């Protein structure tokens with residue numbers, strides 16, 4: 442089979458490495474991929490959002506199956522466009538991807554179907570939003586409706602910060618049209634859990650749970666990033682919590698989407714907060730998380746391509762999806778300065794024996810050398826019987842992967858380790 446993977450980050454690298462394990466796979470193409478992914482797939486310089494070019498390429502190359510990984514092409518309808526030409530895909534169509542593409546949609550869906558989430562108000566007018574904020578409980582959370590490169594959520598600790606957020610999103614259009622509407626919601630507290638799931642619209646199969654580390658600095662300080670590291674499983678996500686989430690959140694969500702005529706097929710990501718009043722949805726993503734995927738897929742024991750095809754064919758109920766009961770830890774190595782400005786173009790050296798567990802996010806190949814080209818450069822994952830060992834092994838690998846200007850957090854997994862000891 443010829444496989445196409447749309448996207449070019451660490452998540453896509455993890456998906457590609459896993460798909461490669463299937464013996465029927467002949468070639469994998471990554472659009473656009475990156476300098477590191479080039480070791481595992483044929484990278485073609487077509488942007489993940491250039492839907493017409495993706496469809497042309499898929500037809501020309503006789504692609505049998507496509508995996509659309511990032512949010513933007515999914516929300517733009519990449520799966521619909523490929524399906525129209527008869528190419529089977531993993532990923533939701535445009536109608537279902539709206540669950541991530543519009544926060545107003547997802548909040549209203551949860552309200553309509555009684556799925557637990559933070560209380561909220563929607564505004565399409567800055568003046569009204571500012572008026573509401575005069576008496577709203579503080580802290581509060583302001584969210585741009587549409588996709589905003591992961592930066593559209595502002596936790597306002599003061600009334601002034603909240604007002605500034607509304608002005609920058611709705612009036613200064615910091616995120617363009619994504620900020621035409623906003624959600625202002627209740628500030629929740631509690632441990633966060635990421636649960637990625639496979640769903641064919643009828644059944645939902647949660648993957649092993651994970652914990653992201655979003656802030657740039659140790660002990661959750663500094664700016665929000667795309668994610669500086671992950672561990673799986675997440676110790677806060679006990680069997681009891683999992684059962685509650687299945688009954689109150691996962692099943693109601695896929696049933697709600699179906700009832701709305703927006704059957705979701707693909708990977709549905711539940712961003713959860715375990716509040717004192719039970720688990721609540723912080724956000725839905727219509728795709729695999731990054732860097733959650735870099736710990737979740739290495740723990741998958743079943744064949745990924747087979748599971749993905751079962752999602753497409755709506756036969757997930759009859760397909761085994763098995764995860765190892767080991768622990769995984771992924772440490773992201775970034776460019777110093779990320780998520781603000783940083784220098785790039787530094788040569789990366791990865792020892793041969795670490796290539797298998799390295800997922801490259803931001804690097805280019807130039808004259809045979811791998812050079813840094815992004816904020817997040819790569820992630821390195823280890824699997825072990827205990828979380829403590831997985832962490833130790835990943836940091837040992839980190840020491841041996843070298844490039845100038847490298848930066849990483851020193852405490853990935855420490856919070857989980859402490860929680861697990863309780």
Ligand code: AMP
Nearest residue numbers: 559582591592594626627628629723724
């Ligand atoms: P996102 O950019 O959508 O991944 O959200 C970023 C982060 O904002 C989440 O991971 C949470 O830590 C935080 N967040 C979002 N909504 C809330 C909320 N209602 N209460 C507290 N924190 C929140």
Ligand code: GLY
Nearest residue numbers: 653668730731732
């Ligand atoms: N790691 C969070 C996300 O993929 O949105």
